[in-house]
Each structure stands twice: as structure tokens, then as C-alpha cells.
Amino acid sequence: MQDERLIGDFQISADTLRRQADAAREAGFTQLAENLRRAAELTAVPNDELLRIYEALRPGRSTQAELLAVADRLERDYHAAQTAAFVREAAAEYARRGLFRRE
Amino acid sequence: MSQSKRFALLAERDINKETFVEAWPDAGLIVADGSNDPAPSLTVESNRVAEMDGKLRADFDAIDTFIADHFLDLRAAGEAMATSSLRLARMLVDINVPAREVRRLALGCTPAKLCEVVRHMNVLEMMMGLAKMRVRKTPANQAHVTNRRENPALLAADAAEAALRGFAEIETTVGVARMAPLNALCVLIGSQTGRGGVLTQCAIEESMGLRLAMKGLTTYAETLSVYGTERSFVDGDDTPWSKAFLASAYASRGVKIRFTSGTGSEALMGSSEGKSMLYLEARCLCVVRGAGSQGVQNGSISCIALPESLPGGVRAVLAENLIAAMLGLEVASGNDALASHSAIRKSAKLMLQFIPGTDFIFSGYSAVPRRDNMFGGGNFDAEDFDDYNVLQRDMQVDGGLRPVTEGEALAVRREAARAAQAVYAELGFPDIRDEEVEAAVVAHSSEDMPPRDIVADLAAADRFLAGQQDVRDVVAALRRRGFAGIADNIAEMLHQRVLGDYLQPAAIFVKDSESQIADSSSRSSFGLRVLSALTDPNDYAGPGTGYRLGGARWQEVISLPQVRSPRDFIADRIGTPMQNLHEVGPARRGRFNEVIVCVGPAFGTALTQTINGLDHEAVLKAIFTGVAKEGLVARLIKAYHTSDCAQLGFTASSYSGSGIGIGLQSRGTTVIHKRGMPRLHNLELFSFSPSLTLETFEQIGRNAAKYAKGETVRPVPVTVDNWARLRLIVKTALLHRRETEEVRDRPPQELFFDWEPEV
Numbered sequence: 001m002q003d004e005r006l007i008g009d010f011q012i013s014a015d016t017l018r019r020q021a022d023a024a025r026e027a028g029f030t031q032l033a034e035n036l037r038r039a040a041e042l043t044a045v046p047n048d049e050l051l052r053i054y055e056a057l058r059p060g061r062s063t064q065a066e067l068l069a070v071a072d073r074l075e076r077d078y079h080a081a082q083t084a085a086f087v088r089e090a091a092a093e094y095a096r097r098g099l100f101r102r103e
Numbered sequence: 104m105s106q107s108k109r110f111a112l113l114a115e116r117d118i119n120k121e122t123f124v125e126a127w128p129d130a131g132l133i134v135a136d137g138s139n140d141p142a143p144s145l146t147v148e149s150n151r152v153a154e155m156d157g158k159l160r161a162d163f164d165a166i167d168t169f170i171a172d173h174f175l176d177l178r179a180a181g182e183a184m185a186t187s188s189l190r191l192a193r194m195l196v197d198i199n200v201p202a203r204e205v206r207r208l209a210l211g212c213t214p215a216k217l218c219e220v221v222r223h224m225n226v227l228e229m230m231m232g233l234a235k236m237r238v239r240k241t242p243a244n245q246a247h248v249t250n251r252r253e254n255p256a257l258l259a260a261d262a263a264e265a266a267l268r269g270f271a272e273i274e275t276t277v278g279v280a281r282m283a284p285l286n287a288l289c290v291l292i293g294s295q296t297g298r299g300g301v302l303t304q305c306a307i308e309e310s311m312g313l314r315l316a317m318k319g320l321t322t323y324a325e326t327l328s329v330y331g332t333e334r335s336f337v338d339g340d341d342t343p344w345s346k347a348f349l350a351s352a353y354a355s356r357g358v359k360i361r362f363t364s365g366t367g368s369e370a371l372m373g374s375s376e377g378k379s380m381l382y383l384e385a386r387c388l389c390v391v392r393g394a395g396s397q398g399v400q401n402g403s404i405s406c407i408a409l410p411e412s413l414p415g416g417v418r419a420v421l422a423e424n425l426i427a428a429m430l431g432l433e434v435a436s437g438n439d440a441l442a443s444h445s446a447i448r449k450s451a452k453l454m455l456q457f458i459p460g461t462d463f464i465f466s467g468y469s470a471v472p473r474r475d476n477m478f479g480g481g482n483f484d485a486e487d488f489d490d491y492n493v494l495q496r497d498m499q500v501d502g503g504l505r506p507v508t509e510g511e512a513l514a515v516r517r518e519a520a521r522a523a524q525a526v527y528a529e530l531g532f533p534d535i536r537d538e539e540v541e542a543a544v545v546a547h548s549s550e551d552m553p554p555r556d557i558v559a560d561l562a563a564a565d566r567f568l569a570g571q572q573d574v575r576d577v578v579a580a581l582r583r584r585g586f587a588g589i590a591d592n593i594a595e596m597l598h599q600r601v602l603g604d605y606l607q608p609a610a611i612f613v614k615d616s617e618s619q620i621a622d623s624s625s626r627s628s629f630g631l632r633v634l635s636a637l638t639d640p641n642d643y644a645g646p647g648t649g650y651r652l653g654g655a656r657w658q659e660v661i662s663l664p665q666v667r668s669p670r671d672f673i674a675d676r677i678g679t680p681m682q683n684l685h686e687v688g689p690a691r692r693g694r695f696n697e698v699i700v701c702v703g704p705a706f707g708t709a710l711t712q713t714i715n716g717l718d719h720e721a722v723l724k725a726i727f728t729g730v731a732k733e734g735l736v737a738r739l740i741k742a743y744h745t746s747d748c749a750q751l752g753f754t755a756s757s758y759s760g761s762g763i764g765i766g767l768q769s770r771g772t773t774v775i776h777k778r779g780m781p782r783l784h785n786l787e788l789f790s791f792s793p794s795l796t797l798e799t800f801e802q803i804g805r806n807a808a809k810y811a812k813g814e815t816v817r818p819v820p821v822t823v824d825n826w827a828r829l830r831l832i833v834k835t836a837l838l839h840r841r842e843t844e845e846v847r848d849r850p851p852q853e854l855f856f857d858w859e860p861e862v
Contacts, residue, residue: 010319010574010597012357020603027637028203029431029608031173035347035395036606039354047317050352051310057345059337083351089172090344097165097333099342 014040034082041080057090059099067091067100117444122412131375131383134366134410134419135222139377143216145184147177156215164333166386169343170214173393179211188216192223195232195429198645202235209429210392214385217429221381221422226455229421234459236428238398239609240641240650241634242460244503245435246270247467248290249477253282253560254552255527256520256535256543259293263519264512265470266297268488269505271611272435274325274467276306276477279557283307285532285564287320288577289523292589296519299592300612300631302359302605306478309341309349316358319574322596323359325400325435325466329390330364331383334374347394357600359610361398361433362391366416366423367406380410384423392430397608399427400466402437402456405479411442411452421455428461431636433609435466441473441480449482457494457502460650462609464502472548485547495660501652506663517544522586529580530572533559595631608636673710673837676770681707681720683857690740690851693760698730698737698807701755702854703746704845705769713771714831714838715793717800723856725797726765729804731860735761735811737804739856743849746842748790749783752776754851761811765803770838771795775807786810787818793831794822 021036042050056062056070068091075084094100105111113119126133146154152171153160163171183191191208194200209217221229246265250257258275265273275290277283287305294301305315306326315321327346330336336343346362353360364387366380375383384401391399403410403420410416424436436456443449456464468491469481476484483491492506520543524535533556542552574597581590599605605612615630632638643649652660684707693699700723707719723739730737742754748766752774755764762778763786771792774785787806789795802819809816828835 010357010600012355012601012603016601016603017354017606020606023637024607027607027640028206029397029636030176031393031395032397032608033395035351036354038348038351038395042351042355045355047314050355051313054310054313054345054349054352057342057348058340059342059345083348086344086347090342093165093168093344094342096168099165099337 012043014043017043038080038083038086041074041078041083044078044080045074057087059094060101062101063103064091064095064100067094117446118448120444121448122408124412126413128379129377131370131377131380132413133379134413134416135218135379135381135422137377137379137382140218140379140382141215143184143188143213143219145175145180145213147180150177152177156213165342166331166333166336166390169393170386170389173343173347174210174389175213176210179207181211183208183211184213184216188219189223191220192228195220195224195235195425196228198235201644202641205236206429206431210431214382214389217385217388217426218379218382221425224422226418226421229418229425230455230459232425233421233428233456233461234649235641235643236425237459237461237641237643238428238431238433238636239462239611239634240639240643242501242503242650243271243463243611244269244465245272245274245463245467246470247439247476247478247481248273248275248293248470249286250471250475250549251278251477252549252552252555253278253286253557254539254543254549254555255285255289255523255560256539257546257549257552258286258289259296259519259523260516260543260546261471262290262293262303263297263515264507266294266301267507267511267515268470269503270301270468270470271503271613272302272304272323272463273470274304274306278477279561280307280311281561282564283311283315284318284320284568285560287315288526288567291320291322291574291593292522292526292577292581293519295592295596296522296589297515299595300614302611313349313352314568316353316356318568319597321358322600323361324353325361326363327360327396328363329387330369330372331378331386332369332374332376334376335369335372338372338374343390343394346390350394350396354606357603357606359605360396361400361435362394362396363400363404364388364391365401365404365406365437366419367403367409371406371409381419381422385426388423388427388430388432391427392432396432397606397610398433398435398462400435400437401427402466404437404466405440407437407440407442407482417452417455424456424461431608433462433636435463436461438465438482439467439469440478440482442482453483457500458498460501475548489663489665492660492663496663499652499657501650501656501660505659508664513544518586518589520544522581522584522589525584525586526577526580529583530567530576532563532567599631604633604638605635607633610635669833669837672834673841675716676710676712676714676838678711678718680711683720685855685857686741686852687855688853690758690853692758693738695760696735696811697760698735698804698811699740699755699759699764700726700737701740701742701751701758701764701766701851703751703768703842704741704743704847705746705842706741706767709845710769710838710841713769713792713795714834715771715795717771717795717797719769721797722767722771722800724858724860725800726767726804727856727858728860728862729801729806730808731862732801733805733808733812735808739854740851741854742851743845743847744851746839746846748772748774749776749785752785753782756780758851759811763807763811765807768792768839769842770835773800773803775803775810777810789819789821791821791823791827793827794824
């Protein structure tokens with residue numbers, strides 16, 4: 001039984017994360033629940049892509065267009081609507097505060 | 104140079120190696136009450152924050168925006184901001200106000216409001232607040248395991264011992280960043296050897312940290328740093344949004360995270376904007392909660408020496424722990440980096456978190472020697488293990504550790520080092536030689552380890568990170584080499600990732616048998632149980648509630664290997680009763696110039712030696728000799744009605760023809776008394792029985808005789824050893840107890856001592 005578990009993946013499922021999000025919300029941890037919902041969406045994103053998106057969100061890394069393209073890709077390729085909205089929100093703030101890459 | 108010898112000595116004390124400075128608000132060198140800190144305020148328009156802490160939305164920096172849009176609970180904000188800060192502070196310490204009610208309002212407070220609340224509180228009140236607001240009911244502790252030489256066998260062995268000692272989490276880091284995958288691997292193997300369920304992490308650059316988690320080499324991450332000004336946040340190479348995304352990325356791989364913040368970092372980075380450390384930390388904590396992190400490591404962390412150089416610094420650090428707990432964040436409460444040269448100061452500071460208990464009392468107790476700690480020291484380290492265990496036992500406080508025996512420690516260290524050796528061999532990494540394994544088993548520090556080719560290790564680390572091998576290959580390797588137990592424990596940690604219960608606030612794993620909770624829903628097939636805000640919520644509501652250290656856990660805490668049974672403590676003071684001492688009838692009053700020695704009821708019979716091992720017979724001979732040398736005769740009686748030294752002396756003098764008597768307890772405590780003096784007064788008292796020698800006893804006999812002759816007497820000099828009482832207090836108590844057992848309702852008896860002094 002242990003070996004079977006090993007051969008398999010150690011990847012948590014989106015459904016489990018959504019259940020955990022519900023439990024967190026019920027206990028009053030609203031923002032943790034939001035985080036876990038975004039995480040549920042991100043289970044579909046491969047490791048390398050996940051690292052690239054994180055890099056794109058760091059200060060001075062992306063232009064506005066590039067970051068908005070990241071948001072679009074999240075929504076289109078991974079059905080990650082909540083995370084996409086979060087990235088767009090970041091893009092708006094980065095524009096206001098000058099946190100995009102200067103060209 | 105001081106003229107005063109005392110001031111010169113004080114100048115050399117450890118405390119005076121510290122730096123103490125006056126506050127300088129404009130440089131951010133102020134812990135709280137900053138003159139540039141804003142007053143709390145909040146304006147909400149159309150369900151959106153329009154103004155916060157004196158700043159209009161148009162003037163918000165990215166941190167303000169994030170707090171306004173992701174932290175503030177606008178359902179509670181109106182009520183919270185309208186409630187006086189003093190009232191909120193009082194609610195924190197009022198056992199009749201539930202924690203959830205305080206938390207509901209705290210989540211509607213702006214950063215300036217949160218600061219204003221805790222500013223009303225002294226440290227005792229903050230500790231009360233922390234005991235109530237802490238997220239998890241059961242306190243725990245985290246270890247740091249690193250070594251200067253980055254030796255893999257030693258990392259595994261030290262991690263195993265740390266796990267054995269009870270740490271719920273183990274954090275490692277690197278000297279050379281590229282070594283991270285191998286260090287993480289060794290600490291993972293070691294931790295799961297010492298105790299299944301210990302969480303492990305490797306502090307490293309953010310992207311690398313995520314890659315290690317993806318490979319399954321770590322089970323949580325902690326060093327997701329946030330800062331209280333936009334400038335320092337960006338200098339830290341993140342924004343609140345990128346950090347929040349990183350948190351989600353970890354969670355998407357089933358990995359627990361907590362953020363890191365702490366007073367002083369902004370001032371250290373030159374970007375405090377003239378604000379106080381506590382105000383900036385409150386902003387950090389609002390970002391942490393807003394980003395959806397389940398918890399935070401705070402308590403100044405690596406910057407701790409900075410607030411500690413300022414007035415009120417230690418109080419402010421406790422205040423930041425408290426604010427985090429108010430916001431429902433798991434708190435790993437600092438006490439990690441080297442903060443003081445002074446053992447008194449560091450211990451006193453620790454009490455602020457140790458006594459109320461936090462989710463992790465240390466965010467890294469150095470489970471290795473200080474010089475091997477790659478996190479910047481280690482305020483408490485491996486050399487303090489026994490002290491820490493005694494503190495838990497003294498105060499009946501659960502500090503998250505347990506005493507271990509040398510045998511247990513050596514066994515897990517050997518197993519872990521051998522397991523690391525096997526995995527290195529199976530995965531094609533540079534050999535861990537038998538010589539290294541053997542050294543790691545008994546090593547205290549990396550200086551005890553043979554040298555190793557670090558270049559080859561780094562090359563292997565690079566290949567491991569870039570390649571396809573991951574934790575599953577590690578588990579398979581362990582199984583092939585016969586380390587089934589360790590393989591099972593690591594596999595179980597992977598299984599826990601799939602379940603995701605430990606993503607909930609303040610989660611740790613305990614074995615079923617270690618847990619005090621009855622809920623079975625959090626039990627896994629392996630007997631691992633998640634303790635978190637959901638399964639083990641803190642229900643402190645005053646005396647008799649909340650976490651109490653008792654039962655099996657208390658038995659574990661008090662069972663120090665150094666503990667001895669008091670029952671056999673005085674066995675060596677009991678010998679064959681004296682053969683030349685005979686009772687000859689009731690004691691009578693003397694009419695001549697004599698000295699009476701009145702011994703206690705156990706003397707020469709139930710007990711035969713003094714506390715420092717002098718035979719009672721030899722003691723009597725010494726006293727008799729002393730008296731004889733002054734030309735007088737000593738007579739001996741035994742009291743049965745008392746075992747008290749003053750009473751023995753009083754009794755002796757009342758039977759003495761000269762009025763001078765010596766009271767002598769079996770343990771050796773002696774008094775010279777004169778008839779007519781109050782009972783508790785005396786001519787000379789020898790209360791330091793452990794320092795009395797046969798020469799002293801002879802001198803006591805001489806002096807007693809001189810008093811009897813009416814001569815001028817120079818008191819017998821005695822050595823005063825103030826540590827003797829400390830060392831011998833248990834033995835003293837037990838010897839006295841034995842003597843008191845011999846007390847009878849019987850008048851003093853005359854003793855015939857069948858011996859004559861040769862003078």
C-alpha cells in the first residue's frame with residue numbers, strides 16, 4: 001500500500017484545496033480561504049510556468065502588457081479566473097506606483 | 104578607566120558588550136510611539152476604503168492599497184474604529200471576552216489603530232493577551248539545524264536529534280546557496296529518522312524555495328519576507344501581490360507556508376520613512392493576513408539587536424507577536440538570532456513568549472552550536488538544551504522540548520547518518536564515508552567532522568536540482584537499502600500534502616499518542632494527527648481553561664535523565680551504629696565546671712556520619728579532645744524530644760554544670776550555647792555543616808571549654824561556602840528528616856562514650 005502511494009503523485013487536487021478553502025472560511029480565515037482558492041486554480045499550472053508567473057509579478061520584471069498577458073494566459077489556458085483577476089489588480093497598482101519594468 | 108573597582112567590574116560584564124542608543128525617530132530608530140506615526144482613521148465610501156490612517160486613497164502606496172483592499176474587514180471596521188483603543192486593549196486581557204470577539208474587531212482595525220491598542224498594554228498584559236489569542240492551543244517549537252561545513256551526515260544526525268528532542272519544525276539554510284537541495288534532503292531524512300511528522304524547510308531565495316518544495320524536499324516554507332514600507336518591500340524583490348501569488352503557488356503544491364516580518368528591518372534597510380518599528384510591523388502583519396498566509400514568523404528575527412538597542416525594544420517585540428496573534432496568524436515568535444551577550448537578558452526576554460506560549464516559541468532554536476548556526480548565531484543553542492528542559496520543569500510550562508538520553512540520541516544520529524549515506528550512494532551523489540558517519544554520530548559541532556570535497560557536493564546539488572530525481576527516488580532508495588521506517592515516514596509526509604489538512608492555520612503533526620485532543624477526523628492512517636486552528640483551537644478563557652501541561656506530557660517533561668530518586672540519597676550516611684556509645688539512664692544536671700555535648704536522637708545510631716562524611720565517632724573524639732586540651736571534661740547526653748539544633752544547644756547548656764553546652768545534630772550542624780541566653784540566641788553557630796572538619800570540631804570543643812572557664816574567646820573561623828546549601832539542600836533535608844523520625848517522648852539520656860582523650 002505504501003509502494004502504491006509512492007508510485008503515484010504527491011500532488012494535492014483542486015477539489016481538496018477548495019474543500020480546505022471552505023473549512024478555512026467557515027473558521028473565519030477569509031483571506032486564507034481566498035489563497036487556497038487561487039491555489040486550487042494553480043494546481044493546473046506546471047512547475048516551470050508557475051515559477052515564470054511568480055517572476056513576472058516581482059517588481060520591475062514585467063511591462064504592463066506582459067503582466068496583463070500573464071493574466072490572460074491564466075484565464076484562457078488554466079481557467080484560473082480568480083488568480084487572473086488578482087494579477088490584473090496587481091497590474092493596475094503597479095502602473096499607479098511605477099512598479100513595472102522601465103524600458 | 105573606572106576608579107571604582109565595582110564600576111570597573113561592571114564595565115566588563117556581558118551586558119556592557121551591548122549597544123544602547125537613544126531613540127531617533129527620523130531614522131526609524133524608535134520602537135513605538137513614533138512622532139511621525141499617523142493617528143488611526145478610516146473613511147469608507149461605497150464599500151471601499153477612501154482614506155486610511157490619515158492618507159487619501161490617491162496617496163496610497165502599494166502597501167496601503169493592499170491593506171485596504173485585502174486586509175480590512177469592512178463589516179467590522181466601523182465598529183472597531185469607533186471602539187476606543189483602551190477598551191480594545193482591556194478586551195484582550197478580559198477572560199470574559201472570547202478571543203474570537205477580539206479577533207473580529209482586530210480584523211477591522213487599521214495598522215495605526217492596532218498599534219494604539221497595544222500601546223496601552225504593559226508586558227504582563229500583552230502576555231495575557233498572547234495566551235488568549237494564540238491560534239493553536241498546544242504550543243510548539245522550531246529548530247535551526249545547519250553546520251558551517253555543510254556536512255550531509257552531520258546535518259542528518261543533528262536533524263534526527265532535534266526531532267527526537269521534540270521540535271515540531273526544523274529549518275535549515277545554506278552557506279553556499281547552490282547547496283540548498285542537498286541540505287534540504289539531509290534535514291528531511293534526519294528529521295523523519297528522529298520522529299515522523301516533523302515539518303522541514305530550507306531558507307533560501309524565494310524561487311529556489313519553491314523549486315525545493317516542488318521536488319518534495321521540504322514540507323513547509325517560512326522565509327517569505329514582507330516589509331512595512333513600499334521601498335523596502337521592493338528592495339526585498341517582491342510586492343504584496345507577488346508574495347501572495349507565491350503563497351498560492353506553495354499551497355497549490357500542498358505545502359504549508361508562513362510569511363516573515365519583524366521590527367527593525369525597514370530601519371536596517373534605510374527605508375523606514377521615519378515611522379516607528381511597531382507601526383511598520385503592524386502594516387506588515389496586515390499584508391500577511393491580507394495575502395492569505397496562515398501565519399508569520401515575527402519578533403524582529405534577524406534584526407533583533409536593533410530594537411534591543413532602543414528603549415522598550417523587548418516590549419515592542421512582544422507587542423508585534425501579540426498583534427499577529429490578534430489577527431489570527433500562527434506566530435513563530437522569534438528568539439532565534441543572537442540577540443544578547445548576557446545570559447540574564449536573553450533568558451528574561453525569552454520568558455515573554457515562553458510563559459504565555461506561542462505557536463512556535465522560537466522561530467529557530469539553534470539545535471546546533473552557535474558557531475555552526477548559519478542564521479546569524481542562535482540566541483539559545485545546543486549547549487542550552489538542559490537549561491531549557493529545566494525551565495519547562497521549573498515552571499510547568501510546555502516549551503515544546505523533551506529531555507532525551509545519550510543512548511537515544513546516539514541511536515537516531517547513527518540511523519540518520521547511515522540513511523543519508525545510503526541515499527547519497529543510491530542517487531549517485533559523492534560518497535559519505537563510514538568515517539563521516541561515525542564522526543557525525545558523536546559530533547557536537549562541524550569541527551568534529553573530517554573534511555569533505557565541497558566542490559563535488561555543489562556539482563551534485565546542481566545536477567539534482569536540474570534533473571528529474573525527486574523525493575520519490577529518495578524514498579525508493581531508502582527502501583532498497585533497508586531503511587523502511589524512514590521511507591514510510593517520508594512517504595507519509597507526501598501523503599499529508601495530498602490531504603492538505605496542514606494548510607490550515609498553525610498546523611503541526613503529532614503522533615496520536617502525543618495528542619491531548621479527542622477529535623478523530625484529523626487522524627491519518629499513520630497515526631499522524633494535525634493540530635491546527637481547526638482541530639486544536641486555543642480555548643483559553645482564564646484559569647482552568649486552555650492548554651495545561653499535565654498527564655503523560657508532564658511526566659515526559661519532568662523525567663530529566665539527571666533526576667535521581669531522593670530515597671537513596673542518604674544511604675551512605677547510615678553505617679553500623681557506634682559500639683562504644685551506651686545509654687546509661689536519664690541525663691542529670693552537672694555540678695562541676697564541664698562542657699555538655701547534647702547530640703540529636705539519630706546520632707551514632709540511625710545515622711553514623713555527618714553530611715560531609717565525618718564519622719560521628721571521630722567528631723565526638725575531636726570535641727572531647729578540644730575540651731580536654733583546655734583542662735575540662737566533656738559529658739555526653741542525647742536528646743529525644745527534639746532534633747532542632749538550637750534546642751539541642753539549649754538542652755546541653757541547661758544540663759551543664761558550667762552552663763556551657765554544645766548542640767550537635769547528626770548531620771554535623773553545631774551550636775555553642777550558654778544557659779540563660781534566649782533559646783534561639785547562641786555564643787557560636789556553625790550552620791555550614793558541610794565545611795566543618797575534625798579540626799573545626801576540636802576547636803569548637805576548646806572554645807566551649809574557654810567559655811566555661813570565663814576566658815576571652817576568639818570565635819572559631821569557618822569557611823563560608825554559599826554554594827554548599829544549594830548543592831546539598833536535598834541531602835540536608837533528608838538527613839534532618841531521618842533525625843526527626845527518631846524524636847520520642849522521652850527525656851534526654853546520659854551517654855557513656857567509651858573513650859578517653861589523650862592529652
